[in-house]
Amino acid sequence: MALSADTHTSRTTTKLERYNSYIRRVNNTKLLAASSKLLFRATLLIALLLVLFFTINYPPLPADSSQFHTTKNFLSSALYGSGSGSAWEKQIRHSATPRRPNGFSVLVTGAAGFVGTHCSLALKKRGDGVLGFDNFNAYYDPSLKRARQSLLSRHQILIVDADLNDTAMLQKLFDIVPFTHVLHLAAQAGVRYAMQNPQSYVASNIAGFVNLLEVAKALDPQPAIVWASSSSVYGLNTEVPFSEHHRTDRPASLYAATKKAGEAVAHTYNHIYGLSLTALRFFTVYGPWGRPDMAYFFFTKDIIQGKPINIYKTPDGQEVARDFTYIDDIVKGCLGALDTAEKSTGSGGKKRGPAQLRVYNLGNTSPVGVGRLLEILEGLLNVKAKKRVITMPANGDVPFTHANVTLANRDFGYKPATDLATGLRKFVKWYVGYYGVQARVKKETQAS
């Protein structure tokens, strides 16, 4: 009996222990579930706070390279438009503030482009404030544009990633900085690409330019605007050297037609709204950080890679020639034009008096045949090119360009100083360094 009582007590104790252990397990599970929920909520909150922080504090600089960025930029306008005094605005002010007495504050459109990068650096170097503006489109390798952006960023120059057609963004930038000048270089460049993508020329060179002028005309004070036209406006003109008073009503490409349209548009905004406008007709610009779609650039690439090179001759057997102009000379011309640009005379969309309207050629004044260009490159690279002489297709290219720069020389002392051989040497040095082809060039040099 005693044994049976003991056994009963022991069974009860075991049951109790099992029950307690069960309760403990249930409690532990509940505790675990509760703390997991807490952890999840805390993580979510931190993530939200981080997103908010980065959204407010960082400018839109993604490495996106689509042709047009309007959707993203309208969005970014909305995002960055609020929060005055945000870190983004501070970066913009910092970039655009001049560091010399009476320095300019310049909005450089197309700053991630070839000419834009060089002009931005030169302006910054002499103490002007510069803010870049570029949509980083993929007309040519956007990584080259991003590399130029990094170069500018090392010199405290910020580029806002936006399209000329983004009105809200342009207005926002002018709200933040009362720019004294706009150096407008953003455009769809290239003559041949117009046959593939004509609308891109209309969107950037006409609609984009008009949009910029619409924003600028309404400002008080209005900035002075210097912008890039092109030697291509001379089109089928046969009088040489090309002078500003020659005919420009026979463009040979859509590119040329949009640049010529730009000159007409500039006339209108000057006439109605008092905007000070200077058009610069550049003649085949070349140099370090240049454009991969231009002959001197892809000839270099093709020579190094051993690919055949097409040299164009005109249908009547003449050699194609260009007034190749070194980038440093073009930069001097751009700065000279900015320095002599008078103030706009309108404000808030109303003209108060006549304003300056100018057009200048910026060239080298000594055309060189494409065959000679190739010869210089062969010498610099120490490689013989595989040439194919063919008749120039009807793709918008003109056979010959030659600048008369008397006007630019008279008004701001423009005097080109770099001959093609000297300029190409500097280009090739940059090219082999940038693309890391030094070893290969040297090897090929030894082999030949």
Ligand SMILES: NC(=O)c1ccc[n+]([C@@H]2O[C@H](COP(=O)([O-])OP(=O)(O)OC[C@H]3O[C@@H](n4cnc5c(N)ncnc54)[C@H](O)[C@@H]3O)[C@@H](O)[C@H]2O)c1
């Ligand atoms: N390089 C030359 O030989 C030459 C000759 C005559 C005229 N130009 C003119 O000079 C200017 C600069 O030429 P470049 O050789 O530096 O060309 P580029 O293509 O290197 O530079 C133009 C820049 O503008 C940007 N851009 C284009 N459309 C835009 C838009 N809608 N919104 C914002 N950014 C936009 C591009 O991303 C590019 O970075 C252009 O207007 C060009 O037409 C150049």
